[in-house]
Amino acid sequence: MSVHDDAVRTTPLVEVVGAVRRYPGVVALRGVDLTIHAGEVLSLTGENGSGKSTLAKIIGGVEQPDEGRILVDGRQTVITDPSAARDLGIVMISQELTLAPSLTVAENIMMGRLPRRGGRVDWSSARRQAREVLDQLDVHISVDVPVRELSVELQQEVEIARAISSQARLLILDEATSSLSEAATDRLLELVRLQAQRGVAVLMISHRMPELYSTAQRATVLRDGTLVGSVPLPSTPEAQLVRMMVGRDLGDYYGSREVTIGETVLEVDGLVSADGEMSPTSFTVSAGEVLGVAGLVGSGKAQLAMSLGGAIPASGTVRVRGKDVALGDPRRVIAAGIGYVPDDRRKSALLPVRSVSDNLSVSWLRRLGRGGIIRTSVERRRVKDAIERYGVKTSSPGKRITLLSGGNQQKVILGRTFALGCDVYVLSEPTRGVDVGSKSAIYAMLHELASSGAAVIVVSSELPELIGLSDRILVFFRGSVCGELTGDDISEQTIGDLAVSGRVHANDVLNS
Numbered sequence: 001m002s003v004h005d006d007a008v009r010t011t012p013l014v015e016v017v018g019a020v021r022r023y024p025g026v027v028a029l030r031g032v033d034l035t036i037h038a039g040e041v042l043s044l045t046g047e048n049g050s051g052k053s054t055l056a057k058i059i060g061g062v063e064q065p066d067e068g069r070i071l072v073d074g075r076q077t078v079i080t081d082p083s084a085a086r087d088l089g090i091v092m093i094s095q096e097l098t099l100a101p102s103l104t105v106a107e108n109i110m111m112g113r114l115p116r117r118g119g120r121v122d123w124s125s126a127r128r129q130a131r132e133v134l135d136q137l138d139v140h141i142s143v144d145v146p147v148r149e150l151s152v153e154l155q156q157e158v159e160i161a162r163a164i165s166s167q168a169r170l171l172i173l174d175e176a177t178s179s180l181s182e183a184a185t186d187r188l189l190e191l192v193r194l195q196a197q198r199g200v201a202v203l204m205i206s207h208r209m210p211e212l213y214s215t216a217q218r219a220t221v222l223r224d225g226t227l228v229g230s231v232p233l234p235s236t237p238e239a240q241l242v243r244m245m246v247g248r249d250l251g252d253y254y255g256s257r258e259v260t261i262g263e264t265v266l267e268v269d270g271l272v273s274a275d276g277e278m279s280p281t282s283f284t285v286s287a288g289e290v291l292g293v294a295g296l297v298g299s300g301k302a303q304l305a306m307s308l309g310g311a312i313p314a315s316g317t318v319r320v321r322g323k324d325v326a327l328g329d330p331r332r333v334i335a336a337g338i339g340y341v342p343d344d345r346r347k348s349a350l351l352p353v354r355s356v357s358d359n360l361s362v363s364w365l366r367r368l369g370r371g372g373i374i375r376t377s378v379e380r381r382r383v384k385d386a387i388e389r390y391g392v393k394t395s396s397p398g399k400r401i402t403l404l405s406g407g408n409q410q411k412v413i414l415g416r417t418f419a420l421g422c423d424v425y426v427l428s429e430p431t432r433g434v435d436v437g438s439k440s441a442i443y444a445m446l447h448e449l450a451s452s453g454a455a456v457i458v459v460s461s462e463l464p465e466l467i468g469l470s471d472r473i474l475v476f477f478r479g480s481v482c483g484e485l486t487g488d489d490i491s492e493q494t495i496g497d498l499a500v501s502g503r504v505h506a507n508d509v510l511n512s
């Protein structure tokens with residue numbers, strides 16, 4: 001008998017009964033129940049804004065329910081704050097990093113439970129324990145460097161190391177894999193399975209279906225703050241789970257369009273990123289074409305998007321409809337007709353203290369400019385149209401953007417960029433954090449942009465998405481393009497081989 005079979009017969013580790021959470025203008029949870037047992041991996045799924053993070057925060061002590069009860073080991077409990085949750089063995093890892101940037105890796109991992117000897121902190125033991133847990137995660141960094149010197153991905157790994165080493169009884173992962181590389185994601189999921197075998201309960205929020213199907217034993221589905229139901233995994237077909245989430249069949253998920261490739265719109269010649277991570281790169285993209293860009297983390301694909309979007313210094317030639325684009329300056333890049341969506345929305349795309357409305361209109365105003373004279377009624381209508389068109393879930397256009405759920409923030413960024421009427425769109429990880437239903441709507445919009453004559457570049461680490469959308473795919477390996485695929489040559493196998501080794505293996509037959 002598995003730990004899971006055992007678990008479901010016993011008292012749940014955590015039980016939420018009738019949770020209600022209201023925010024100004026929105027009821028995020030409307031009486032939701034959830035149970036999770038020791039040794040179980042439970043996936044919490046649902047569309048953007050359906051209440052998943054709110055429920056996770058209630059269990060993690062970050063938010064208090066307005067109504068409802070929480071039972072831990074069958075006993076009613078008030079989880080007043082995250083430290084009370086930690087005392088109960090509940091540890092949450094979210095997308096927002098909670099590390100102390102000026103402290104070292106070891107200090108962060110061991111924070112709050114530094115080993116002592118003779119009344120003093122035993123630093124050598126602390127460093128050794130931190131090292132051991134990083135080794136488990138296969139993360140090879142010095143435990144003595146301050147966390148602020150690490151990349152976002154490595155910081156996320158330190159966060160995970162801290163949670164894993166804290167002897168948690170319930171681990172909550174709120175889209176914890178979204179900024180991890182493929183390899184790091186695989187390692188984390190393996191560790192999740194291992195923790196569950198040891199009796200730890202794991203509550204996992206992710207919009208990536210393959211992750212849920214490979215790791216969770218059950219899915220609890222929320223829609224608009226209500227519980228739709230719980231189903232076993234992996235035996236529940238994906239289409240059924242999606243229907244529970246979005247309330248309808250998604251049909252032709254990636255969509256399609258009549259591909260009419262027109263004249264060359266974008267010419268890239270010898271483009272090099274100043275950080276040296278991308279070697280000279282040349283290609284063209286035509287009107288009506290969707291060009292996919294694949295590659296592992298660190299392959300140079302992110303530098304391509306950032307260089308084209310003006311987010312990092314770069315040299316070489318980029319032309320839009322024959323006109324040179326000034327590189328390294330986001331404003332001039334937009335003015336030259338390139339709409340860019342970066343992958344790190346929190347850092348570089350949002351105006352965090354401003355409203356949904358301001359965040360939607362910021363780039364229109366920049367592009368339309370006209371001395372800053374825009375009639376507010378016109379702008380209000382544009383904002384309202386964009387909210388409807390892109391399915392942004394917000395109680396009002398005046399709501400502060402950071403109070404929207406993560407996926408809805410992403411839809412605002414895409415919406416404002418799509419509305420620019422550019423010749424070229426460069427979209428880096430466009431559907432990160434976006435739910436399945438909205439992904440499908442975004443794919444339809446990408447087809448629409450291409451059909452209307454734009455040249456679209458999609459940089460993505462999700463292969464099914466790239467394959468479903470692209471007419472042609474460039475694969476990066478160690479800083480350069482190592483392959484260009486079209487038609488039947490496009491497959492997960494060929495892209496994967498090129499991305500990992502820079503070449504196609506003998507058993508992948510390429511049409512030459």
Ligand SMILES: Nc1ncnc2c1ncn2[C@@H]1O[C@H](COP(=O)(O)OP(=O)(O)OP(=O)(O)O)[C@@H](O)[C@H]1O
Binds near residue numbers: 028054394
């Ligand atoms: N602090 C807050 N103030 C106001 N509204 C909030 C706040 N936090 C969340 N909300 C709203 O509550 C609803 C549920 O948000 P929540 O973040 O729980 O959704 P989610 O299912 O996790 O979405 P996603 O998949 O996009 O992360 C949304 O409408 C959101 O805008």
